[in-house]
Amino acid sequence: MPESHDIQRGDLVAVVRGHECIVNSVGGIPFTVRQVETLAVPGVFLVCQQCRYAERAAGVRYVCDEHGNYLPLSWLMKFPPVEEPGTVEDEKTLAV
Numbered sequence: 001m002p003e004s005h006d007i008q009r010g011d012l013v014a015v016v017r018g019h020e021c022i023v024n025s026v027g028g029i030p031f032t033v034r035q036v037e038t039l040a041v042p043g044v045f046l047v048c049q050q051c052r053y054a055e056r057a058a059g060v061r062y063v064c065d066e067h068g069n070y071l072p073l074s075w076l077m078k079f080p081p082v083e084e085p086g087t088v089e090d091e092k093t094l095a096v
């Protein structure tokens with residue numbers, strides 16, 4: 001079962017689990033996946049900018065957001081695809 005690991009470029013996702021500081025700062029904010037890649041370089045760590053917590057990054061699948069941030073795929077929830085993109089209601093503009 002691929003579960004939520006079928007996240008691909010262009011998908012709308014949000015951080016829903018993972019390291020606490022990062023969840024607190026970016027959790028629940030939807031973003032579009034720019035890239036999915038596996039970091040194969042040994043000795044690379046994901047480092048929290050707030051508490052300096054580090055976890056080994058090699059071999060982990062990451063997605064890259066539009067700001068160039070790397071987030072582990074396993075921390076993300078994928079939003080269901082939007083079926084009908086034209087359904088946003090138009091807001092009426094009042095003429096002054």
Ligand SMILES: [Zn+2]
Pocket residue numbers: 019020021022048049050051052053
């Ligand atoms: Zn932290």
